[in-house]
Each structure stands twice: as C-alpha cells, then as structure tokens.
Amino acid sequence: MEENKELREKAYEIIKRKGEFFSLKFQHSDLKTLLHELDVYQAELEAQNEELRNKELALINANVKNQKLFNEAPFPYLLLDNSLVIIEANFLAQDFFNFTKSKKSTVLFSTYIKQGEMKKFLNWIVSNEYKNNYLELDLVNFNKKSNRFRLYLKDYEKGKEGYLLSLRDVQKEVDLAEDLNKKNLLLNEITQNQENMIIVYDNEYNLLFLNDKFLEFYASKDISDFRIKYDSIDCTFIKNEGFFSVDTKINLHWTDMMINSEQKNNLILINEKKSDEVKAFIVSISRSKTDHIICSLSEVTDISLEKRKLEKRVFYDELTQIYNRAKFNDFLNTEFSFFKRQSLDLSIVMFDIDFFKDINDNFGHDVGDEVLKYLSDIVAKRLRESDIFARWGGEEFIILLKACSKEDACNFAQNLRSNIEDAIFPNEIKITCSFGVTATLPDDSIKTFLKRVDELLYESKRNGRNQVTC
Incomplete structure (x- = not known):
C-alpha cells in the first residue's frame, strides 16, 4: 500500500505540470486513473517533440540554403560586428582578401581600406548615411592591389548586432570612365587647337559646344555667355550679295537651310566683335554617327576679297x-x-x-x-x-x-x-x-x-x- 501511495504521489506531481486545471481535476484520483493520464501526457509530449524536431530540421536546411546563397553570391559579402571586425566572408570575399578560417574573425575591415579614405568610410557609418546611399572607395587586397568598390551596408536583423556588407567591384567602370574622359580631353584639345571655329548642335538643334576660337571671335566667356548675348548664331550673319543669309520666311534651322539651298551657298559674313572687322567664312556641315550636327567655319576673308575683286571685274x-x-x-x-x-x-x-x-x-x-x-x-x-x-x-x-x-x-x-x-x-x-x-x-x-x-x-x-x- 505504501508503495502504491508513493507511486500515486509521483504520478500526480507529473500531471500537475500540465497546469492548475489538471492539478485540481486529478487531485483525488486513484493510481489507475493517474497512470492512464500519464500515458496520455507522454504521448502528447512525444508529439510536441516530433514537431520541434521537424522545425529544427527545417531551420537547419534553411540555414544551409542561406549559407550556400551567401557563399556563392556573385558579389563579395562580409558580416561585420559592431566593431567592424570581419566575422564571416563568402567565397568571393575570401578570394579577394585571401582569408583563412582563423584570420577572418580577427581582422578589422578598415585594414583593407585605402589610406586617405578611412574618414569617408567612418562618416558614412556614424551619420547613418549607409541606410540611404552606397559609398564608393578603394579597397586593397592581399597583393596590395587597389580596386574601386561600391559598398552597400545593412544592419543585422532585429535582435542581432553588426552589419552585412555587400561589395560591388566597379573598377572596370572607373577605368572605362577615365578612358572616356581622356578621349574627351584629347578630342577637346584637338578641337580647341583647330584654326576653324567649331559649333556642335544635338539632333534637336540645341547648341551643345563652341570651341575657344569661336568664343574669342564673339567675345564670349563660354557658351552660356554667348546665349545671353545672341539669340542665335545665324542672327549674326551679315546679309550681302553672294553670301548666305537666313530667309525668315522659311521655317528651317539655318544649317538645313544652307544644305538645302539651291545655290549651294556656304559662304557667310560675320562681324568680329574684338576687331570690329567683317570677315568671311566657308561653312562645312556634317552629321555625326550620334546624330549631332557639326559645323566648321574656316576663315576665307582674304580669298573672298580676292574673289570679290575678280567678280567685280568680271561681272x-x-x-x-x-x-x-x-x-x-x-x-x-x-x-x-x-x-x-x-x-x-x-x-x-x-x-x-x-x-x-x-x-x-x-x-x-x-x-x-x-x-x-x-x-x-x-x-x-x-x-x-x-x-x-x-x-x-x-x-x-x-x-x-x-x-x-x-x-x-x-x-x-x-x-x-x-x-x-x-x-x-x-x-x-x-x-x-x-x-x-x-x-x-x-x-x-x-x-x-x-x-x-x-x-x-x-x-x-x-x-x-x-x-x-x-
């Protein structure tokens, strides 16, 4: 009897874990009833454990999948703690920075920032600017090779501390931009050294470029200054027999008017603002592959004067x-x-x-x-x-x-x-x-x-x- 009493008390203590309701319900139950309830409770616990095991397995699979996506991402990714120490790196990041498993948990990300750009990086983080905009700076790899990267920084999920850093290598873009800029500078230098005056319009006849020779002739500091002083270029053409001038009755841009002219007259007269002398130019008009209109004005004042003198004698x-x-x-x-x-x-x-x-x-x-x-x-x-x-x-x-x-x-x-x-x-x-x-x-x-x-x-x-x- 003593043994059954002890068993009943142990069974009742276990059932009490299910809550106050069960504690009161089975307070005066006999041993047989309590043992039956214990069997039910054990079955419930096993079912809950199975559900937990399934959730744990799903979570492990998800973590494996996420880790795989992280590691095999097409861009370098780094996990940083609040002190900006690298605690995780995907495959591309490991290759670029030459990480070993032990090294990446002890290295500050700032170690790889090119000298002179650290202040920019820290300001980006401290000001929370990283939440809205990316940052471009130079990172140096283990070979001391510098590459331009675009950095995207994101806070860890809520409840965790640190950052997820994504790196986009934009060195090719930088090199391409620099190469294009060099070509543009060379083209500009060639254009500026021309003896001719150069005018460039876009395909809607908006004035885009005037070289220094042109600006000097019109006593203008830049293209904006020219626009302020003159309504258009063709309004400065002097009307004179034997020279092209705009027909205001025809609704065409002066370049098209000159190209379509039956007389094919491409000689113009313009008064030079600096010397106040009338000078003659022959105009060459072409369209580029980008559909820009390029006009080259070659001075032929002396030739034109001789021609005019000859025409005067002949005609x-x-x-x-x-x-x-x-x-x-x-x-x-x-x-x-x-x-x-x-x-x-x-x-x-x-x-x-x-x-x-x-x-x-x-x-x-x-x-x-x-x-x-x-x-x-x-x-x-x-x-x-x-x-x-x-x-x-x-x-x-x-x-x-x-x-x-x-x-x-x-x-x-x-x-x-x-x-x-x-x-x-x-x-x-x-x-x-x-x-x-x-x-x-x-x-x-x-x-x-x-x-x-x-x-x-x-x-x-x-x-x-x-x-x-x-």
Whole structure:
C-alpha cells in the first residue's frame, strides 16, 4: 500500500505540470486513473517533440540554403560586428582578401581600406548615411592591389548586432570612365587647337559646344555667355550679295537651310566683335554617327576679297558699277528655270537713252559717261531688293523683275520713264529713254523672251521714242 501511495504521489506531481486545471481535476484520483493520464501526457509530449524536431530540421536546411546563397553570391559579402571586425566572408570575399578560417574573425575591415579614405568610410557609418546611399572607395587586397568598390551596408536583423556588407567591384567602370574622359580631353584639345571655329548642335538643334576660337571671335566667356548675348548664331550673319543669309520666311534651322539651298551657298559674313572687322567664312556641315550636327567655319576673308575683286571685274560694269551683260545672263538662266517651273510671273524691262550719240558729240565722252552713271543711280534707287539691273551694252540697260506681272512691269516702266524725263543730268542735260516690256509666256525660251523685249524696245523708238511699249 505504501508503495502504491508513493507511486500515486509521483504520478500526480507529473500531471500537475500540465497546469492548475489538471492539478485540481486529478487531485483525488486513484493510481489507475493517474497512470492512464500519464500515458496520455507522454504521448502528447512525444508529439510536441516530433514537431520541434521537424522545425529544427527545417531551420537547419534553411540555414544551409542561406549559407550556400551567401557563399556563392556573385558579389563579395562580409558580416561585420559592431566593431567592424570581419566575422564571416563568402567565397568571393575570401578570394579577394585571401582569408583563412582563423584570420577572418580577427581582422578589422578598415585594414583593407585605402589610406586617405578611412574618414569617408567612418562618416558614412556614424551619420547613418549607409541606410540611404552606397559609398564608393578603394579597397586593397592581399597583393596590395587597389580596386574601386561600391559598398552597400545593412544592419543585422532585429535582435542581432553588426552589419552585412555587400561589395560591388566597379573598377572596370572607373577605368572605362577615365578612358572616356581622356578621349574627351584629347578630342577637346584637338578641337580647341583647330584654326576653324567649331559649333556642335544635338539632333534637336540645341547648341551643345563652341570651341575657344569661336568664343574669342564673339567675345564670349563660354557658351552660356554667348546665349545671353545672341539669340542665335545665324542672327549674326551679315546679309550681302553672294553670301548666305537666313530667309525668315522659311521655317528651317539655318544649317538645313544652307544644305538645302539651291545655290549651294556656304559662304557667310560675320562681324568680329574684338576687331570690329567683317570677315568671311566657308561653312562645312556634317552629321555625326550620334546624330549631332557639326559645323566648321574656316576663315576665307582674304580669298573672298580676292574673289570679290575678280567678280567685280568680271561681272560688274566698270563705269556704272552695276551688273554687266554676262552676269545678267547668269541670273536669267537660273531665275527663268525656277519661275517657269513654279509657274510664277517673271518680267523684263529693256531701255536705252534716246539720241545718246548727240550727247557724246556735243559734250564729249566724259560727260556721256557721267550721264550713264547718273542714270544708273536713278534707276537703282527705284528697284526692289530682288530686282536685277544690268548694263546691256553702250547706252542700253535691262531689268529683271521677279514675281512681277506684265501689267505691273509696264506701270513700273512708265513711272521710271517719267522720273528720267524729269531729272536734270550733269551739265544741265535733259534726256529721255525708250522702253520695251514683256513677261514670260508658257512656251517661251530665254532666247524668245529676250528677242521679244528687244523688238518692243525698238518699236518704241520707231514710234517716236520716250515711250513704253508692252
């Protein structure tokens, strides 16, 4: 009996562990009941132990998997304690820093930071800047080789102390950037040493670059200063015959306008701000493989002046300083084709001085020359900018009126005839002129066009002179 009593007390003590409810429920139970309850309790404990063993196994597997991911990650990873001592390193980190198993738990990470960059690293950590931004600095491996790394730092999970440090080797990026920078510096040096002025636009015609030669010419400190002083580059081009200037009626950038110009004119005149001298440039325009527009302006002032002098001798009448017959024919060939192709009006006025031989005979050829010059001035002042005026030969003159109907040309000629008749020429001489006027016909050629106006002029002479025949 004593033995059963002792067994019952031991069984009851075990059951009490299940809690107060069970303690009260089985307080007066016999030994048999208590033993049965003990069997149930043991089964419950075994089930709980099995569940714990399964969880432990899952945790071990997860840790193994995480450790594998950590070790085989494509970037070097380090675990650091709060003192920045390396306590764990994955395979890539071990290779770079040449860690042994015993060494990595005693080495400060700062040992591998290149001299002069420690302050930057510590400030990054102390200021908590690492929580928002990465840091780039040079790390030195066991071979004393320095590489540029991008550092990403993360706190351990809650309840643990220390950091997880990820390293991205960006040395190739740095080398590539340095190489690109060297190439850019070389390209810039080559560009700056050019005798030409260089302009670069992007594909939307935004001004990107002006070399020093250009900035010096325009008395500008830099591209921003140039933009403040000038609305655009083409607004500085001087309008002059034989040189390119922008047509404001055409909605094109000046580079496209120059490329698409029928005359293929790439000569420009610009006033140099420093010397206040007008200089001539020939413009070369090209598109790069990156779709940038590159303009090179080569100064040809001396060549252009010589060319202009030569043209003056070849294409201008020496006495009156207006175009000669050869230049007029050159213009007529171009304009006739264009206006006919576009079905636009094109008219000619031809006139000569009545009884000019009498002036030469009575007053001398010197006075006759002055009359020719004076007449040229009177006519030139009454022309539009687009009209072309030339000495056709002797006392005969010709005017090409673009976009002008026959009716308007006749009215113009009548007014001009009246102005000449009213004018007083050198030596108080009075003169009159006879005119022929015509416009292009659908089946005209240049030959028929000129022949018709010549016949109309001589009809005016036959009919008494000082008149206009249209």
